[in-house]
Amino acid sequence: MYVADSSDVSPTRGRLTDLIGIGVLTRLVDRDLVDEILAETGKREQRKRLLPARVVVYYVMGLCLFFGESYEEVMRILVDGLRSLGSWSTDWHVPTTSAISKARTRLGADPLRVLFERVAVPCAQRGTRGAWLRGRRLMAIDGFVLDVPDTPENDAEFGRSGGEKRPAPFPQARLVGLGECGTHAIVAAEIDSWNTNEHRLAEKLIDSFEPGTLVIADRGFYSFRFWTDAAATGADLLFRMQAGPELPVVEPLPDGSYRSFLLDPKVRARRNNQKHRGTVPEEPTGPAVRVIEYEVTNRDGSGELFCLITTILDPTEASAAELADAYNQRWEFETGLDELKTHQRGRGAVLRSQSPELVRQEIWALLLTHYAIRQLMTEAADQADIDPDRLSFMRSLRVIRRQVTSQAAFSPSHPDRSPHRDDQRDL
Numbered sequence: 001m002y003v004a005d006s007s008d009v010s011p012t013r014g015r016l017t018d019l020i021g022i023g024v025l026t027r028l029v030d031r032d033l034v035d036e037i038l039a040e041t042g043k044r045e046q047r048k049r050l051l052p053a054r055v056v057v058y059y060v061m062g063l064c065l066f067f068g069e070s071y072e073e074v075m076r077i078l079v080d081g082l083r084s085l086g087s088w089s090t091d092w093h094v095p096t097t098s099a100i101s102k103a104r105t106r107l108g109a110d111p112l113r114v115l116f117e118r119v120a121v122p123c124a125q126r127g128t129r130g131a132w133l134r135g136r137r138l139m140a141i142d143g144f145v146l147d148v149p150d151t152p153e154n155d156a157e158f159g160r161s162g163g164e165k166r167p168a169p170f171p172q173a174r175l176v177g178l179g180e181c182g183t184h185a186i187v188a189a190e191i192d193s194w195n196t197n198e199h200r201l202a203e204k205l206i207d208s209f210e211p212g213t214l215v216i217a218d219r220g221f222y223s224f225r226f227w228t229d230a231a232a233t234g235a236d237l238l239f240r241m242q243a244g245p246e247l248p249v250v251e252p253l254p255d256g257s258y259r260s261f262l263l264d265p266k267v268r269a270r271r272n273n274q275k276h277r278g279t280v281p282e283e284p285t286g287p288a289v290r291v292i293e294y295e296v297t298n299r300d301g302s303g304e305l306f307c308l309i310t311t312i313l314d315p316t317e318a319s320a321a322e323l324a325d326a327y328n329q330r331w332e333f334e335t336g337l338d339e340l341k342t343h344q345r346g347r348g349a350v351l352r353s354q355s356p357e358l359v360r361q362e363i364w365a366l367l368l369t370h371y372a373i374r375q376l377m378t379e380a381a382d383q384a385d386i387d388p389d390r391l392s393f394m395r396s397l398r399v400i401r402r403q404v405t406s407q408a409a410f411s412p413s414h415p416d417r418s419p420h421r422d423d424q425r426d427l
Helices: 023-027 031-040 053-065 071-079 097-107 110-119 152-158 198-203 224-231 265-277 320-328 330-344 356-384 393-406 421-426
Strands: 008-010 136-147 172-180 186-193 213-217 236-240 258-261 288-297 303-310
Touching: 023 053, 023 356, 031 053, 031 110, 053 071, 053 097, 053 110, 053 356, 053 393, 071 097, 097 356, 110 356, 136 198, 136 330, 152 356, 172 198, 172 330, 172 356, 186 198, 186 330, 186 356, 198 224, 213 320, 213 330, 224 236, 236 320, 288 320, 303 320, 320 330, 330 356, 330 393, 356 393
Parallel strands: 136 213, 213 236
Antiparallel strands: 136 172, 172 186, 236 303, 258 288, 288 303
């Protein structure tokens, strides 16, 4: 681990905080990138401190790796290996919880947010199994809420579900993310209060949509405006439709799907008004879509009708059966979200941060560390030529935790360094 800044250690070994880091994750977030972003966000410090900004960046990521440990214990974990190296300075000590909190407050959320935005890109290579549909990268959007500490500031900023009569025990922050189905890597996210509509947050993710991807979404995310704005990015779309919008059959297709179009709600309202007045309504037109309908038998034996719409109009590019199977891959992204909110954080656990700014800092660090774990797992899966789904997230998390506690001198200046071979086999 290697994070250079202040606090002398010894004349021969340099500074103690030069050696504080988070092991194998520094392959992804190297010291030069951290310094660059600290400068961009105005957080680079002029004076020497016990906890320089660069160290705090890595430390906050460490908090998200060792979620159940106290502030001071996480710091001890990060520097424990330095004892055997003789790197402890006689005048350096593990900072108190109060000192760590103040250092986190000085840092704020922006450096972690920008780090995530800079680092988190799709992981799947062309040969990554389960990540593609005929050359289109499978992506999905979905959201969830995280419980945050019950403080007046967090309550005012994020609110809580349940209303006045039966309020939830904790305030909650809502997160909506765009992720890669095949690798579970979250590559873009938006954070707000629990009562912010998921659809509104999803609209902010549209700038992250790219040509060559197939973006999948559940029925709660569809709206005419969202669809048209998202389709304008050049990405292909596959959304489940909610009940209500009419999808007229324009042309039946050999695979059982059919071509149709989406009607702007404003046009629909105008046509209904024309019908009510007894005048001839205008001929409807709208963006062309292809519709796939099929029934799924639930566990209780009941049937459920699924109606999907897509921008892929030619069934020779992707058949109805292939698109129905691709929609099921959305569950892979939900699994990725569950890894983050349940397995990495701990079931039922509440975030640590007592203020809204630090809540956001912690969530961006949580996203960043989850992405780093998933990127490492994808590399290991590609090397073994297996689907990343076959690797255990919890086992991989344990491997990385072991790396943090056993590799005190790991240097992020060498991002091509790979985990120990034994640990790689454990993923």
